[in-house]
Amino acid sequence: xxxxxxxxxxxxxxxxxxxxxxxxxxxxxxxxxxxxxxxxxxxxxxxxxxxxxxxxxxxxxxxxxxxxxxxxxxxxxxxxxxxxxxxxxxxxxxxxxxxxxxxxxxxxxxxxxxxxxxxxxxxxxxxxxxxxxxxxxxxxxxxxxxxxxxxxxxxxxxxxxxxxxxxxxxxxxxxxxxxxxxxxxxxx
Amino acid sequence: xxxxxxxxxxxxxxxxxxxxxxxxxxxxxxxxxxxxxxxxxxxxxxxxxxxxxxxxxxxxxxxxxxxxxxxxxxxxxxxxxxxxxxxxxxxxxxxxxxxxxxxxxxxxxxxxxxxxxxxxxxxxxxxxxxxxxxxxxxxxxxxxxxxxxxxxxxxxxxxxxxxxxxxxxxxxxxxxxxxxxxxxxxxxxxxxxxxxxxxxxxxxxxxxxxxxxxxxxxxxxxxxxxxxxxxxxxxxxxxxxxxxxxxxxxxxxxxxxxxxxxxxxxxxxxxxxxxxxxxxxxxxxxxxxxxxxxxxxxxxxxxxxxxxxxxxxxxxxxxxxxxxxxxxxxxxxxxxxxxxxxxxxxxxxxxxxxxxxxxxxxxxxxxxxxxxxxxxxxxxxxxxxxxxxxxxxxxxxxxxxxxxxxxxxxxxxxxxxxxxxxxxxxxxxxxxxxxxxxxxxxxxxxxxxxxxxxxxxxxxxxxxxxxxxxx
Numbered sequence: 001x002x003x004x005x006x007x008x009x010x011x012x013x014x015x016x017x018x019x020x021x022x023x024x025x026x027x028x029x030x031x032x033x034x035x036x037x038x039x040x041x042x043x044x045x046x047x048x049x050x051x052x053x054x055x056x057x058x059x060x061x062x063x064x065x066x067x068x069x070x071x072x073x074x075x076x077x078x079x080x081x082x083x084x085x086x087x088x089x090x091x092x093x094x095x096x097x098x099x100x101x102x103x104x105x106x107x108x109x110x111x112x113x114x115x116x117x118x119x120x121x122x123x124x125x126x127x128x129x130x131x132x133x134x135x136x137x138x139x140x141x142x143x144x145x146x147x148x149x150x151x152x153x154x155x156x157x158x159x160x161x162x163x164x165x166x167x168x169x170x171x172x173x174x175x176x177x178x179x180x181x182x183x184x185x186x187x188x
Numbered sequence: 189x190x191x192x193x194x195x196x197x198x199x200x201x202x203x204x205x206x207x208x209x210x211x212x213x214x215x216x217x218x219x220x221x222x223x224x225x226x227x228x229x230x231x232x233x234x235x236x237x238x239x240x241x242x243x244x245x246x247x248x249x250x251x252x253x254x255x256x257x258x259x260x261x262x263x264x265x266x267x268x269x270x271x272x273x274x275x276x277x278x279x280x281x282x283x284x285x286x287x288x289x290x291x292x293x294x295x296x297x298x299x300x301x302x303x304x305x306x307x308x309x310x311x312x313x314x315x316x317x318x319x320x321x322x323x324x325x326x327x328x329x330x331x332x333x334x335x336x337x338x339x340x341x342x343x344x345x346x347x348x349x350x351x352x353x354x355x356x357x358x359x360x361x362x363x364x365x366x367x368x369x370x371x372x373x374x375x376x377x378x379x380x381x382x383x384x385x386x387x388x389x390x391x392x393x394x395x396x397x398x399x400x401x402x403x404x405x406x407x408x409x410x411x412x413x414x415x416x417x418x419x420x421x422x423x424x425x426x427x428x429x430x431x432x433x434x435x436x437x438x439x440x441x442x443x444x445x446x447x448x449x450x451x452x453x454x455x456x457x458x459x460x461x462x463x464x465x466x467x468x469x470x471x472x473x474x475x476x477x478x479x480x481x482x483x484x485x486x487x488x489x490x491x492x493x494x495x496x497x498x499x500x501x502x503x504x505x506x507x508x509x510x511x512x513x514x515x516x517x518x519x520x521x522x523x524x525x526x527x528x529x530x531x532x533x534x535x536x537x538x539x540x541x542x543x544x545x546x547x548x549x550x551x552x553x554x555x556x557x558x559x560x561x562x563x564x565x566x567x568x569x570x571x572x573x574x575x576x577x578x579x580x581x582x583x584x585x586x587x588x589x590x591x592x593x594x595x596x597x598x599x600x601x602x603x604x605x606x607x608x609x610x611x612x613x614x615x616x617x618x619x620x621x622x623x624x625x626x627x628x629x630x631x632x633x634x635x636x637x638x639x640x641x642x643x644x645x646x647x648x649x650x651x652x653x654x655x656x657x658x659x
Binding site for chain 1: 243244245255256257258276277280281284613614617618619620621
């Protein structure tokens with residue numbers, strides 16, 4: 001079952017609950033956020049426009065070595081962008097075991113991170129200021145050190161940047177597993 | 189007083205370059221005013237720039253939300269007045285918090301002016317509080333006055349802290365006088381109580397507490413101190429504060445000895461009372477002052493106050509609580525001698541410290557300030573405000589040929605940038621920040637003015653960090 005939300009750029013993202021806390025007695029939750037299909041048409045459009053512009057600027061009269069270098073640089077950048085493109089982020093919380101975050105890249109590469117249960121303190125929605133806007137993000141509060149009480153923020157879903165409504169959805173599910181007693185917390 | 193709608197709740201955005209952890213009159217004013225407004229049911233947020241590692245969004249007492257924006261200060265804690273680069277971020281915050289009134293503080297704060305202007309461009313209301321007086325004669329004053337006139341040409345309402353301040357603002361910033369209100373500063377008299385046992389019995393301490401700069405008349409002090417020290421062996425001076433003029437006082441200290449003149453250096457506001465109660469007489473040598481909160485604190489602590497009669501000082505306190513002198517060495521020395529004699533001989537004219545405290549109590553309270561500011565907000569709220577360029581541009585015509593046209597140009601660019609921002613980051617793609625859920629109040633406020641509610645026990649209106657120091 002997919003729920004449609006928006007990310008901060010206004011594009012659609014899809015939230016999927018593979019495992020609902022209500023189905024397993026608040027023992028576990030698995031939620032993934034994935035971006036929509038990458039649109040090829042705008043890409044083609046931009047390419048055509050840039051090609052036209054470079055023709056108008058008479059770039060093809062340059063020395064071939066320069067042209068080859070430019071094209072190579074462009075290609076390498078493109079490959080890098082595709083390589084780093086995140087299409088899905090998954091958050092799996094299992095009571096008593098820990099929290100696992102999985103990032104799936106466009107190339108199929110996966111990056112997994114696991115935080116032990118005793119290190120996980122809480123899950124929160126926080127705000128951050130960028131140069132142009134103020135954004136909400138979901139973060140895990142992790143005990144950096146067992147002896148001390150100092151906590152570390154571990155931001156989640158930084159590849160998809162869901163909006164607040166989506167974050168609240170994930171937060172409620174996460175809280176249901178992390179602190180089942182207060183799971184009736186009302187979100188305002 | 190005109191009637192106003194009590195049920196009217198506003199979302200107020202306080203903007204100033206000066207805020208906690210910086211300390212001073214403006215910072216204190218913003219914090220206390222915000223706390224009282226929150227208590228009256230309004231939503232208040234504060235915008236300021238980063239202070240060291242204090243960045244991002246912080247929540248202070250009672251859910252006061254503070255945005256420490258990533259804009260670097262460039263001169264005496266003010267940000268560079270770029271006017272247009274901060275538009276996207278400020279617009280984002282004003283929209284996501286659904287702000288209705290932008291309240292800028294201090295004429296020196298460039299961020300306040302930028303935010304107020306942007307608010308007008310977005311069709312919101314703006315209020316400006318001026319905390320200081322300016323001259324008219326020197327170069328820097330002329331430049332500042334011109335900039336202020338440009339900024340205040342398009343503001344809904346101005347607030348000054350004293351009648352002298354109002355006069356000053358109306359003259360130098362060319363604002364219509366019915367757009368200017370006078371709301372005095374306030375102080376927490378609960379903190380400033382007399383503590384007579386802490387005073388030395390055989391000595392008389394004269395306290396001076398100010399930023400050590402030209403404006404505060406530090407240049408007058410050496411002559412006074414030298415004369416008094418030579419005439420009265422039992423009179424000592426304690427000077428608190430720091431600033432560019434500290435060196436001339438250090439010279440005096442080397443001359444009269446460190447037991448006669450104590451220099452305490454920079455003093456956090458929480459320790460001010462501890463120093464005040466050690467003294468018998470408070471000396472204020474300011475050359476210009478809109479509303480001197482230091483003398484109020486001293487009177488509330490039961491000290492005799494000797495002050496220059498400049499700016500708003502004569503209107504702040506009733507004449508029997510203060511000894512006024514002209515801002516020159518002879519007059520100040522004479523008045524100070526009079527105060528010392530009164531202290532030594534126990535002349536009947538000298539008011540009792542506790543009587544002074546009781547008289548100061550409830551004279552200037554923060555809830556009262558908040559209530560009066562609220563009236564300004566209600567009035568501003570009813571005003572029609574148009575973000576259209578056609579309406580805004582003519583307001584700058586009175587600012588002179590060059591400056592006026594320059595401002596019109598800037599406002600046009602700002603208008604275009606706002607349009608672009610609306611395209612790139614449309615308002616509907618922006619998350620509205622949830623309101624802070626207020627916990628149930630721990631006590632009932634009997635009086636509508638809340639005077640007793642706040643003054644009763646624990647002196648609540650202190651920033652969290654300061655409270656930690658005290659405990």
